[in-house]
Amino acid sequence: MRDMSDKFVVIMAGGKGERFWPQSxxxxxxxxxxxxxxxxxxxxxxxxxxxxxxxxxxxxxxxIEQRDAVLEVCPQLLPERVIGEPIGRDTAAAVALAxxxxxxxxxxxxxxxxxxDAAIHDAENFAKVxxxxxxAAATSSVIATVGISPTHPATGYGYIHRGSTQEADKGMPVxxxxxxxxxxxxxxAEAYLASGEYLWNAGMFLWSxxxxxxxxxxxxxxxxxxxxxxxxxxxxxxxLAASMGEHYxxxxxxxxxYAILEKAPHVVCLAATxxxxxxxxxxxxxxxxxxxxxxxxxxxxxxxxxxxxxxVCADEGHTISLLGVDDLIVVQTPDATLICKKDQTQNIxxxxxxxxxxxxxxx
Amino acid sequence: MRDMSDKFVVIMAGGKGERFWPQSxxxxxxxxxxxxxxxxxxxxxxxxxxxxxxxxxxxxxxxIEQRDAVLEVCPQLLPERVIGEPIGRDTAAAVALAxxxxxxxxxxxxxxxxxxDAAIHDAENFAKVxxxxxxAAATSSVIATVGISPTHPATGYGYIHRGSTQEADKGMPVxxxxxxxxxxxxxxAEAYLASGEYLWNAGMFLWSxxxxxxxxxxxxxxxxxxxxxxxxxxxxxxxLAASMGEHYxxxxxxxxxYAILEKAPHVVCLAATxxxxxxxxxxxxxxxxxxxxxxxxxxxxxxxxxxxxxxVCADEGHTISLLGVDDLIVVQTPDATLICKKDQTQNIxxxxxxxxxxxxxxx
Numbered sequence: 224m225r226d227m228s229d230k231f232v233v234i235m236a237g238g239k240g241e242r243f244w245p246q247s248x249x250x251x252x253x254x255x256x257x258x259x260x261x262x263x264x265x266x267x268x269x270x271x272x273x274x275x276x277x278x279x280x281x282x283x284x285x286x287i288e289q290r291d292a293v294l295e296v297c298p299q300l301l302p303e304r305v306i307g308e309p310i311g312r313d314t315a316a317a318v319a320l321a322x323x324x325x326x327x328x329x330x331x332x333x334x335x336x337x338x339x340d341a342a343i344h345d346a347e348n349f350a351k352v353x354x355x356x357x358x359a360a361a362t363s364s365v366i367a368t369v370g371i372s373p374t375h376p377a378t379g380y381g382y383i384h385r386g387s388t389q390e391a392d393k394g395m396p397v398x399x400x401x402x403x404x405x406x407x408x409x410x411x412a413e414a415y416l417a418s419g420e421y422l423w424n425a426g427m428f429l430w431s432x433x434x435x436x437x438x439x440x441x442x443x444x445x446x447x448x449x450x451x452x453x454x455x456x457x458x459x460x461x462x463l464a465a466s467m468g469e470h471y472x473x474x475x476x477x478x479x480x481y482a483i484l485e486k487a488p489h490v491v492c493l494a495a496t497x498x499x500x501x502x503x504x505x506x507x508x509x510x511x512x513x514x515x516x517x518x519x520x521x522x523x524x525x526x527x528x529x530x531x532x533x534x535v536c537a538d539e540g541h542t543i544s545l546l547g548v549d550d551l552i553v554v555q556t557p558d559a560t561l562i563c564k565k566d567q568t569q570n571i572x573x574x575x576x577x578x579x580x581x582x583x584x585x586x
Numbered sequence: 587m588r589d590m591s592d593k594f595v596v597i598m599a600g601g602k603g604e605r606f607w608p609q610s611x612x613x614x615x616x617x618x619x620x621x622x623x624x625x626x627x628x629x630x631x632x633x634x635x636x637x638x639x640x641x642x643x644x645x646x647x648x649x650i651e652q653r654d655a656v657l658e659v660c661p662q663l664l665p666e667r668v669i670g671e672p673i674g675r676d677t678a679a680a681v682a683l684a685x686x687x688x689x690x691x692x693x694x695x696x697x698x699x700x701x702x703d704a705a706i707h708d709a710e711n712f713a714k715v716x717x718x719x720x721x722a723a724a725t726s727s728v729i730a731t732v733g734i735s736p737t738h739p740a741t742g743y744g745y746i747h748r749g750s751t752q753e754a755d756k757g758m759p760v761x762x763x764x765x766x767x768x769x770x771x772x773x774x775a776e777a778y779l780a781s782g783e784y785l786w787n788a789g790m791f792l793w794s795x796x797x798x799x800x801x802x803x804x805x806x807x808x809x810x811x812x813x814x815x816x817x818x819x820x821x822x823x824x825x826l827a828a829s830m831g832e833h834y835x836x837x838x839x840x841x842x843x844y845a846i847l848e849k850a851p852h853v854v855c856l857a858a859t860x861x862x863x864x865x866x867x868x869x870x871x872x873x874x875x876x877x878x879x880x881x882x883x884x885x886x887x888x889x890x891x892x893x894x895x896x897x898v899c900a901d902e903g904h905t906i907s908l909l910g911v912d913d914l915i916v917v918q919t920p921d922a923t924l925i926c927k928k929d930q931t932q933n934i935x936x937x938x939x940x941x942x943x944x945x946x947x948x949x
Binding site for chain 1: 905918927929933936937
């Protein structure tokens with residue numbers, strides 16, 4: 224049995240958060256904002272980590288432009304553990320870099336890669352599940368993932384097709400994973416929900432350094448080689464930022480799901496016993512804040528008259544008044560306001576891209 | 587024949603402009619804003635006056651709080667001709683005061699009372715019609731009014747039921763007036779439109795000092811007496827503001843339409859040969875600014891995607907983006923934004939009153 228005493232967490236905070244424009248900007252995207260709750264999403268993520276993981280075992284991989292802001296909202300993090308990518312290279316690159324960084328601290332460690340921006344209130348059960356995943360990942364060469372029991376036929380998430388129960392770890396059933404599936408269409412999602420065999424993929428992965436290193440070498444040899452180059456640079460005394468500046472642009476841009484997870488032979492899955500919300504778009508606010516008698520979710524100074532089921536975020540010092548309108552999302556910031564019909568949120572990215580072309584200052 | 591050489595104009599600028607909140611505020615209501623056109627509505631009104639009326643013959647009656655702002659946007663006015671009412675007392679009081687002020691300048695004069703905030707582009711024909719009204723009012727003891735040929739069955743205007751042509755003055759037919767009627771319901775408005783005998787009441791009245799003074803004495807004797815009190819104060823050397831401060835709160839609050847016009851025995855009407863828009867609410871913008879291909883009227887920096895027939899006013903330095911919404915009015919200012927369905931404009935006053943109760947600073 225390997226040494227499982229060293230547990231690390233690597234938080235992936237590379238998202239651009241375009242769906243939360245205009246609050247979310249390139250320099251301060253969703254994970255750095257208190258979209259739900261009263262602290263930045265990443266701060267909530269850091270504070271929710273199991274208590275037995277010390278601050279020096281927590282890494283964050285983010286965009287170089289957001290590095291200072293991450294340290295600002297998470298002062299408990301060690302500055303040298305907050306890594307700024309010079310250019311976004313998707314999640315496989317972040318996983319390969321994380322593997323290198325953890326390995327240099329503790330080659331026999333097990334580590335979790337977690338998204339920065341999920342909303343989870345039940346920290347106690349979250350810690351229990353993550354703990355069980357750590358145990359599973361430390362005792363055999365598996366990838367341990369977390370699945371969320373679906374409550375509706377969501378088309379916005381990837382799914383995990385779980386198989387039989389392999390073992391009960393710390394009282395929790397550990398399922399084998401038959402396969403990962405991409406975001407389904409509505410009919411497929413309904414079938415998944417009805418089958419009872421599919422879980423939402425929460426984007427949380429736990430593995431030992433040796434397990435994930437082996438998978439990277441096997442399935443993404445080019446990526447492995449570039450990261451070997453970073454390791455050689457570090458060994459020769461070059462700084463991490465300088466080395467990343469050289470190697471990062473050469474890394475293949477591919478998701479860890481596609482590059483590794485879907486191909487990995489041994490994947491297990493634990494079902495979450497905690498609440499979970501990926502806070503994927505503005506409508507998520509309705510799940511986290513109370514509604515008035517007309518179903519309006521109102522943040523800030525807002526007056527409504529003959530208006531229902533709206534979501535409104537007024538900036539400090541600004542008053543928004545609604546008259547005779549329904550099902551709107553209104554988000555107001557000092558320099559930009561979005562007014563969007565609720566059923567059009569999937570087009571926000573397109574609109575934001577268009578605005579960015581002529582007004583890069585608003586991005 | 588009386589001396590008709592002295593022509594005066596008194597502009598009534600007492601409106602609160604609640605329907606144009608949040609741009610319109612108590613201290614700077616609609617008439618002081620460039621709602622349509624690129625100058626304040628009252629500035630456009632002053633600049634459109636017939637050229638033979640010198641600045642010293644132009645009075646403005648406004649609220650005392652708006653007096654400085656009127657002089658700011660109309661520097662061509664004489665400060666002593668811009669009268670601030672200490673308290674709003676409706677139009678009959680303003681007419682009685684105007685009559686006194688003009689009489690003290692020239693007892694045989696004829697004068698026009700004009701609203702401050704109508705949009706009229708054809709200044710040449712406007713001057714011709716006003717000129718003909720001056721002539722009619724100067725040569726007999728009539729009230730001369732201006733009627734607008736209706737283009738649709740509007741329920742938001744009062745109507746003038748015209749009778750036969752009495753004479754042609756300067757080539758323009760002068761109609762007798764059978765009666766003034768209040769804002770009709772839709773069916774009645776349709777009947778008015780079909781009959782061809784009804785004109786919209788543009789709220790423009792011309793009369794000689796002696797004609798209107800006689801009518802005030804006859805139909806509003808209390809008002810007449812209070813204004814006699816102001817005259818006595820002025821004769822004894824008291825300042826106008828001081829005297830108004832004493833007498834104005836005692837004046838009956840009643841409209842000139844109801845108190846005098848509807849009862850006056852001799853009223854004539856000229857049909858406008860100029861364009862006219864009372865700019866009564868935000869939807870008026872559609873008549874004065876161009877629309878994009880989707881029928882949107884966009885002022886300021888606005889992005890639209892899959893959105894039609896909206897009216898949007900973005901403040902300088904602020905960007906508004908619409909996605910998937912139709913038929914909205916969006917008006918954004920530094921401290922307040924209104925988002926209103928177009929068919930709900932009649933409820934803006936109610937909403938604004940409610941906002942004012944808890945946020946007087948936004949009024």
